[in-house]
Amino acid sequence: MRILLPYLSAFSACAGYCLLFNIRGKALVASSLGGVLGWLVYTLSNPLQNDIMQYFLATVATAVYAELMARTMKKPATGFQIVALLPLVPGGGIFYTMEYCVIGNNSMFLSTGIHTLGIAGALAMGVLLVSSVVRLIHFVTTRRAW
């Protein structure tokens, strides 16, 4: 149960966001499972001992998942992508950065802040990579820009 708790809470958090974004039915379950998948990849890639790399791999996994789901369910990929990425957003990093800033611990403020920026960069790079490759594949197969 203790091991499963992060996955269950990631699922319910994503489901909450789905309600807010008006994603219903099967798409709600599929998008929320994307969030669970992201966190699963993050924990499975733990042996890398480099959490920026772990975040990157997890983002790539969610982005590929979002594109696959978009093809199977005939819905725009954005919905799946936004929701699945949420558990990876460095909310904790932003908060601790701010807290160190308020306390006046400058060295921790800088190192946490830069680390958080690194995570945000990893998420952006992951989305960037998959979306570029998907566009390339789409262009090669259809010879159309859209």
Added chain:
Amino acid sequence: MNYTELLNTAADVGYLLVVNGGEIYRAEESIQRIFRAYGVTNGEVFVIPTLIEAAVSTPDGTPLTCIRRVPVRTINLDRVERVNALCRRIWNETPPIAEIRGELSRIKKRPAPSFLTQTVSFTLVAASFSLFYGGTPRDAAVALCCGFVIRLSTRFLEAYRVNSFFVNVAASFLAAAIALAAAHFDLSLSYDKIIIGALMNLVPGIAITNFMRDIIAGDIIAGILRLTESVLVATAIAIGAGIALTATRMLWGV
């Protein structure tokens, strides 16, 4: 071919996409596709998150332009999906424009999440994220109240047309203040887990995800706008929670 009507309809389609959180390239492509479906090849489109511009030239060379301002954007992916399906249909079947207009007004009338649903989702998100970041069930219960207060306060302030920066500062301050007060009276609570969980409601997830997609698709200005937006929201959240942290330090000297 009625060019005015075509232009207005295409701009409405783009507006519905942007206002409900669709990507910029999707809006631009959809408008271009509609033009092409009706045989107009000289159409021009420019979309950024706050503005939609579409222009066509009539056969006698008169230029026509349509501009739509997008003041507020919310996220309603159900509508994005339906407009997208409509665009596919336009591309494949080229229905009469009156039919598209009817379909558009049907999509506009589709229910958006009610205030109750939004409140439920805010509390669910806050409680789940505080568990996700390693909080105990008691932390999650406090986070749930924080999520509820965040939704109430944002709703209250938005009714008074307060700008979104201040709304975020105030909501984040309230959530952090409740968490800190609860942790002051019950030492077993970890206030950081509660605050992080509650504030995940305000984090601009969609902007962060979309800005990179926009830039890659070549919509640099749109991407920069969204990046700025997300940095502003993140700053507002940090300021609100920071004020609460500083204030409690002064009050209780911890």
